[in-house]
Amino acid sequence: MKPIRNILDSIKPHVQKGGKFHAFHSFYDSIETLFFVPDHVTTKGSHIRDGVDMKRTMFMVVLAMVPALLFGMWNVGNLHFQANGVTDFTLMEAFWYGFLKVLPIIIVSYAVGLGIEIAFAQGRGHEVNEGFFVSGMLIPLVLPVTTPLWMVALAVAFAVIFGKEVFGGTGMNIVNPALLARAFLFFAYPAYLSGDTVWIAESADAISGATPLAVLTAGQHLDLSLMGMLVGNYAGSIGESSTIAILIGAAFLLYTGVASWKVMFSFFIGGLTMGLLLNGLSAQFPENAYLALPAYQHLLIGGFAFGGVFMITDPVSATQTETGKWIYGFLAGFIAIIVRVLNPAYPEGVMLAILFMNVFAPLIDHYVIEANIKRRLKRAAVAK
Amino acid sequence: MSKSIQIKKGLDIKLKGRPENKLSAVDVRQYALKPTDFNGVTPKMLVNVGDKVKAGTIVYFDKTRENLKFASPISGTVTEVIRGEKRKMLEIRIEADGANESINFGKEDPKAMSREQIINRLLESGCWPMIMQRPYGVIANPQDEPKAIHISAFDSAPLAVDLDFALEGQAVAFQAGIDALKKLTKGKVHLNVHSNETKSKVFIDAKGVEINQFSGPHPTGLVGIQIAHIDPINKGEVVWTIDPQSVVILGRLFTEGVYNSEKVVALAGSEVKNPQYYKLKVGANISSLQSNIADGAVRYISGNVLTGTQIEKGGYLSFYHQNITVIPEGKYHSFFGWLVPSPKKHSIYRTALSWLTPNKEYRLDTNLNGGERAFVVTGAVEKVFPMDIYLIPLLKAVMINDIDKMEQLGIYEIIEEDIALCEYISTSKINMQSILRQGLNSMYAEMS
Numbered sequence: 001m002k003p004i005r006n007i008l009d010s011i012k013p014h015v016q017k018g019g020k021f022h023a024f025h026s027f028y029d030s031i032e033t034l035f036f037v038p039d040h041v042t043t044k045g046s047h048i049r050d051g052v053d054m055k056r057t058m059f060m061v062v063l064a065m066v067p068a069l070l071f072g073m074w075n076v077g078n079l080h081f082q083a084n085g086v087t088d089f090t091l092m093e094a095f096w097y098g099f100l101k102v103l104p105i106i107i108v109s110y111a112v113g114l115g116i117e118i119a120f121a122q123g124r125g126h127e128v129n130e131g132f133f134v135s136g137m138l139i140p141l142v143l144p145v146t147t148p149l150w151m152v153a154l155a156v157a158f159a160v161i162f163g164k165e166v167f168g169g170t171g172m173n174i175v176n177p178a179l180l181a182r183a184f185l186f187f188a189y190p191a192y193l194s195g196d197t198v199w200i201a202e203s204a205d206a207i208s209g210a211t212p213l214a215v216l217t218a219g220q221h222l223d224l225s226l227m228g229m230l231v232g233n234y235a236g237s238i239g240e241s242s243t244i245a246i247l248i249g250a251a252f253l254l255y256t257g258v259a260s261w262k263v264m265f266s267f268f269i270g271g272l273t274m275g276l277l278l279n280g281l282s283a284q285f286p287e288n289a290y291l292a293l294p295a296y297q298h299l300l301i302g303g304f305a306f307g308g309v310f311m312i313t314d315p316v317s318a319t320q321t322e323t324g325k326w327i328y329g330f331l332a333g334f335i336a337i338i339v340r341v342l343n344p345a346y347p348e349g350v351m352l353a354i355l356f357m358n359v360f361a362p363l364i365d366h367y368v369i370e371a372n373i374k375r376r377l378k379r380a381a382v383a384k
Numbered sequence: 385m386s387k388s389i390q391i392k393k394g395l396d397i398k399l400k401g402r403p404e405n406k407l408s409a410v411d412v413r414q415y416a417l418k419p420t421d422f423n424g425v426t427p428k429m430l431v432n433v434g435d436k437v438k439a440g441t442i443v444y445f446d447k448t449r450e451n452l453k454f455a456s457p458i459s460g461t462v463t464e465v466i467r468g469e470k471r472k473m474l475e476i477r478i479e480a481d482g483a484n485e486s487i488n489f490g491k492e493d494p495k496a497m498s499r500e501q502i503i504n505r506l507l508e509s510g511c512w513p514m515i516m517q518r519p520y521g522v523i524a525n526p527q528d529e530p531k532a533i534h535i536s537a538f539d540s541a542p543l544a545v546d547l548d549f550a551l552e553g554q555a556v557a558f559q560a561g562i563d564a565l566k567k568l569t570k571g572k573v574h575l576n577v578h579s580n581e582t583k584s585k586v587f588i589d590a591k592g593v594e595i596n597q598f599s600g601p602h603p604t605g606l607v608g609i610q611i612a613h614i615d616p617i618n619k620g621e622v623v624w625t626i627d628p629q630s631v632v633i634l635g636r637l638f639t640e641g642v643y644n645s646e647k648v649v650a651l652a653g654s655e656v657k658n659p660q661y662y663k664l665k666v667g668a669n670i671s672s673l674q675s676n677i678a679d680g681a682v683r684y685i686s687g688n689v690l691t692g693t694q695i696e697k698g699g700y701l702s703f704y705h706q707n708i709t710v711i712p713e714g715k716y717h718s719f720f721g722w723l724v725p726s727p728k729k730h731s732i733y734r735t736a737l738s739w740l741t742p743n744k745e746y747r748l749d750t751n752l753n754g755g756e757r758a759f760v761v762t763g764a765v766e767k768v769f770p771m772d773i774y775l776i777p778l779l780k781a782v783m784i785n786d787i788d789k790m791e792q793l794g795i796y797e798i799i800e801e802d803i804a805l806c807e808y809i810s811t812s813k814i815n816m817q818s819i820l821r822q823g824l825n826s827m828y829a830e831m832s
Contacts, residue, residue: 001719004719005717005719033722033755035719035720036717036718036719036720036721037717037718037721037722037751037753037754038717038752038754038755039714039715039716039717039751040751040752040755041713041714041715041749041750041751041752042750042751042752043815044815044817044818045800045804045807045815045816045817045818046689046690046691046804046807046808046817047683047685047689047690047692047694047709047711047750048397048399048542048689048690048711048730048748048749048750048808049751049752049753049754049807049808049810049813050730050731050732050733050753050808050809050810050811051725051726051729051730051731051736051738051753052731052733052735052736052753052754052811053722053753053754053755053757053811053813054754054755054757054760054761054811054812054813055722055723055754056722056723056735056736056754056811057733057735057760057761057811059722059723060735127755127756127757129757129758130757131760168758169758170757170758170760171757171758171759171760171812172758255734256733256734256735257733257734257735258735260762260763262763315760315761315762315763316760318762320762320776320777321774322763322766325763365777369774369777369793372772372773372774372793372794373792373793375772376618376772376792376794377792379616379618380618380619380620383618383621
């Protein structure tokens with residue numbers, strides 16, 4: 001700790017105002033604050049402050065994603081070996097294969113994202129915000145493992161610049177940057193983000209690489225047990241398939257209170273409600289097998305669980321009011337299943353539903369706050 | 385009929401150095417009046433350096449509201465006027481002569497006096513500034529007719545002052561003060577006590593007041609929170625507030641006929657050797673308490689840790705405060721402090737570990753514990769702010785100086801202390817109290 005402090009202290013004068021390398025002060029700050037909480041003291045207002053800061057809060061979300069990440073790495077290897085007809089591979093072999101495939105994506109995501117964040121922080125004279133801690137991990141987890149690295153870089157750059165920095169940085173953005181990155185690729189390079197071939201690394205087609213949702217959208221019967229849905233050893237984006245791993249993360253987020261349980265809970269209720277409605281319709285449209293998929297299974301496949309735990313709970317792009325959180329979560333879950341089942345163009349609806357609700361979140365807040373204002377006016381009228 | 389209200393939202397921050405119920409007298413020679421204690425007051429001197437004053441002699445008045453006058457707490461000589469930037473008056477220092485001479489305003493029973501007479505007596509003696517008003521958190525306007533007057537009879541802030549103890553033996557003066565206040569409003573005088581902890585007869589047997597019972601964590605003891613639960617302030621309404629020790633000082637003006645600002649002041653905090661109470665007058669220099677304070681890099685605060693004002697070593701007690709708090713300064717780097725949970729830090733969040741030890745007393749310092757960020761985390765403020773106000777949208781309205789929105793979102797109902805806990809728990813380390821003050825000031829300027 002002391003040697004690091006000494007190195008930092010010896011560099012500091014050069015990056016401070018008037019120093020030779022003042023242009024790099026934001027970069028220096030981000031490195032310094034990574035190692036040390038700054039020695040800033042309170043100057044106005046409360047003299048003591050809570051021990052938790054933004055870095056820690058954001059880091060907790062990254063921690064919560066670790067189970068999904070580790071499982072995803074294993075699953076990449078698992079599917080690869082299966083697709084190539086290899087059967088006698090060990091857990092570590094599968095994991096190691098996946099690790100080597102996924103790590104570059106994560107590195108590219110963080111390098112590009114943080115690079116841009118630092119550049120903007122520099123320009124604005126701000127400290128680097130920790131928001132990208134989370135986005136940088138979310139983006140790899142929602143992409144197919146075969147996504148080319150240059151595409152990852154492009155998507156990250158687009159999401160950070162147009163999703164976040166043009167609005168003023170973390171805390172000011174309208175939509176979830178990680179989802180925007182995925183949406184960007186989804187629409188710009190659809191061939192790389194959908195279809196049967198993209199989900200398995202170096203596949204020799206010994207097994208089909210179709211995701212459960214693609215199977216269902218094609219109107220075929222889904223041959224996946226309930227256990228399979230929970231464990232998630234099927235094709236899909238890196239981090240989305242294992243419901244169990246995601247639920248471990250969810251438990252952690254809820255326990256620490258980092259994510260709003262109201263949003264998460266109402267999202268799943270929304271999905272379930274729409275699923276049940278569709279089940280009700282299935283008697284009238286027997287030719288559409290998708291309608292008959294048991295509602296709870298909707299919550300277990302595709303990106304629903306991942307979206308409900310890690311995406312919709314982003315506090316910045318969600319509604320800010322507690323009442324609004326119920327409405328927001330419910331509608332997002334509801335719409336996700338509508339898009340998923342009733343729109344043949346998109347096998348998955350979670351991404352679009354959440355992005356859609358991101359845009360509507362300020363409107364929901366507006367009405368919740370208006371209600372508060374009306375309540376206040378009414379009280380004043382009664383008092384007179 | 386008395387109400388009993390239980391408040392669930394809030395947070396008790398347990399700190400080391402709670403004051404023991406022991407009262408000492410100290411000889412203080414140096415005093416200072418600090419015009420900066422008051423919001424919106426532009427001081428104009430009435431005496432010169434070298435002039436002799438008595439307790440109750442008016443030293444300065446407010447240029448914008450000329451009937452607001454500020455009196456010397458003791459008899460002595462005006463020694464110095466300390467000015468800051470742009471010659472802003474910071475302190476008017478007075479050296480006590482030890483003679484304890486006071487201007488005699490005459491003993492009188494406030495019940496037999498008219499509203500006018502009482503107001504004039506309070507204004508002339510410099511007692512008036514003890515009465516605050518909502519909205520804006522400024523000194524009450526004598527021309528206003530308040531809808532009610534509220535007094536909180538307990539303190540819930542960290543290292544709280546035991547008001548039962550502080551008012552021991554002050555029943556007569558307290559009642560006289562209440563009698564005077566009763567004349568000032570056509571509405572009620574609310575005395576808000578703690579359901580279980582307020583035991584003092586001074587409060588419980590007070591006459592002519594509506595007693596409301598409260599229980600719950602901080603900020604339950606704040607008068608603003610209590611008002612919101614009893615009878616919230618609406619647009620166009622004015623409510624006055626005063627603290628119990630000031631009621632006693634105000635009462636003495638009638639029972640003794642003098643401005644005697646002596647109150648029981650807690651010296652508390654982890655850096656105090658033997659935390660206890662002292663009898664001090666408003667503006668007293670704290671140097672005589674120095675022997676009870678540990679050496680090292682410490683911060684002296686007039687008031688409590690959440691809302692107090694930083695003062696210098698050897699600074700002076702502010703007008704409204706009843707505690708001096710001393711805590712360590714936090715100017716240090718902590719290695720991976722954001723990642724490794726420290727047992728020394730306190731947090732409301734479960735991402736740290738302090739929730740496992742709810743009864744531990746902490747030695748918290750002034751470190752910001754992070755850097756300033758934009759608003760990100762939502763839903764946290766709601767846990768410690770027991771009012772029906774959307775605080776973050778309100779603060780954002782202040783930041784863009786949208787007067788209409790501020791009014792609609794309820795800025796009239798709150799002052800800085802009400803949101804101090806929200807500021808404490810902010811992971812974005814946003815100075816919410818000063819943002820709110822900025823909003824209150826622009827509202828005040830707009831409305832007057």
